Amino acid sequence: MIVRILGEGQLRVDDSAAGELNELDAKVEAAVDVGDEAGFAAALENLRSRVRAIGTPLAPDALHPSELILPQEGATMDDVRRLLAGDGLIPG
Amino acid sequence: MVAPMSVMKRVTLIFRSKANKALDKMEDPRETLDYSYQTQLELLQKVRRGVADVATSRKRVELQINQLQQSSNKLDRQARDALAAGREDLAREALQRKSGVQSQIVDLTTQYQSLQGEEEKLTGASQRLQAKVDAFRTKKETIKATYTAAEAQTRINEAFTGISEEMGDVGMAIQRAEDKTEQMKARAGAIDELMASGALDDVVSGPRDDIQAELDRVGATNGVDAELARMKTELAQGSAPKQIEPGTAAAGPAVAEPVIESQPAGATQSADQPPAGDGQ
Numbered sequence: 038m039i040v041r042i043l044g045e046g047q048l049r050v051d052d053s054a055a056g057e058l059n060e061l062d063a064k065v066e067a068a069v070d071v072g073d074e075a076g077f078a079a080a081l082e083n084l085r086s087r088v089r090a091i092g093t094p095l096a097p098d099a100l101h102p103s104e105l106i107l108p109q110e111g112a113t114m115d116d117v118r119r120l121l122a123g124d125g126l127i128p129g
Numbered sequence: 130m131v132a133p134m135s136v137m138k139r140v141t142l143i144f145r146s147k148a149n150k151a152l153d154k155m156e157d158p159r160e161t162l163d164y165s166y167q168t169q170l171e172l173l174q175k176v177r178r179g180v181a182d183v184a185t186s187r188k189r190v191e192l193q194i195n196q197l198q199q200s201s202n203k204l205d206r207q208a209r210d211a212l213a214a215g216r217e218d219l220a221r222e223a224l225q226r227k228s229g230v231q232s233q234i235v236d237l238t239t240q241y242q243s244l245q246g247e248e249e250k251l252t253g254a255s256q257r258l259q260a261k262v263d264a265f266r267t268k269k270e271t272i273k274a275t276y277t278a279a280e281a282q283t284r285i286n287e288a289f290t291g292i293s294e295e296m297g298d299v300g301m302a303i304q305r306a307e308d309k310t311e312q313m314k315a316r317a318g319a320i321d322e323l324m325a326s327g328a329l330d331d332v333v334s335g336p337r338d339d340i341q342a343e344l345d346r347v348g349a350t351n352g353v354d355a356e357l358a359r360m361k362t363e364l365a366q367g368s369a370p371k372q373i374e375p376g377t378a379a380a381g382p383a384v385a386e387p388v389i390e391s392q393p394a395g396a397t398q399s400a401d402q403p404p405a406g407d408g409q
Contacts, residue, residue: 044302046253062135065135065137066135097256098263099261100261100292102291102294105138105141107140120143121136121139
């Protein structure tokens with residue numbers, strides 16, 4: 038599957054890693070649920086570094102949609118809320 | 130009804146739905162391709178301007194850091210001059226102000242590094258987008274030429290979603306860089322204004338003025354004292370020139386003596402010889 042880390046580009050990750058990534062994703066979700074900003078940042082960073090570790094960067098000229106999109110480094114819960122509101126996204 | 134879905138998956142869906150909405154607006158796939166390509170080129174232009182803007186802002190901060198560094202160096206020199214002149218109070222004042230300037234430098238340096246990071250990210254994003262836009266251009270011509278309408282639609286969807294995701298990503302990167310650059314511009318402008326108005330003089334250039342004035346005064350006093358001392362010495366040696374002249378005169382002959390001696394000797398010889406020659 039293809040994962041995009043915003044601001045960094047896309048990586049191809051083996052499908053077998055989906056379970057592991059879902060677990061890490063659940064930790065991000067748990068932090069959001071209780072409004073734990075520090076926990077959110079840490080969980081998200083874990084998820085990103087895992088993707089970077091096991092993923093292979095896609096060629097810059099590859100034109101594939103991503104199955105998972107991770108917010109950029111330093112993103113806060115507020116940034117993600119804005120993302121979900123659709124602000125800042127340039128309509129294609 | 131809505132199954133619990135992770136934030137990341139919702140983010141992904143937002144990107145997807147943006148692209149789908151744009152696709153739905155177009156009736157003719159060719160129109161989609163060409164319109165999209167135009168938008169991509171415009172965004173690419175915007176990203177390039179963004180990179181240039183961040184670079185300009187970064188250079189301005191760099192300039193301010195250099196100016197502050199000069200102020201700091203000057204205050205350091207003044208502190209040394211003051212200490213040399215035995216004015217510890219002035220030296221202390223200069224060093225206190227230097228520490229104020231130093232903390233400004235540290236602060237600006239952090240901002241500088243952050244802008245540098247932003248510049249690097251945008252440059253990378255700009256290169257990725259450029260590569261994708263080039264790939265999209267090639268692909269759109271292939272799609273137009275080769276496939277049936279149904280096949281074309283599927284391939285267009287994929288290419289379009291892929292590029293629109295990249296555009297969304299780059300668009301946000303540009304937005305972040307613009308925000309940061311705006312903040313930096315406001316800050317740099319404020320520092321420039323303060324420097325121009327003299328309000329920042331207490332920390333930056335003003336201290337130079339009063340500390341320098343005091344140092345100059347001390348320096349001038351020292352200069353006058355030195356001048357006085359020199360004059361006193363000269364006056365004390367008021368009769369010295371008479372003593373010195375004979376001394377010099379004595380030294381002159383002492384050096385010239387051999388010449389003088391040899392001259393008479395030569396003169397004696399030559400005086401002797403001609404007579405001898407004459408005699409011969």
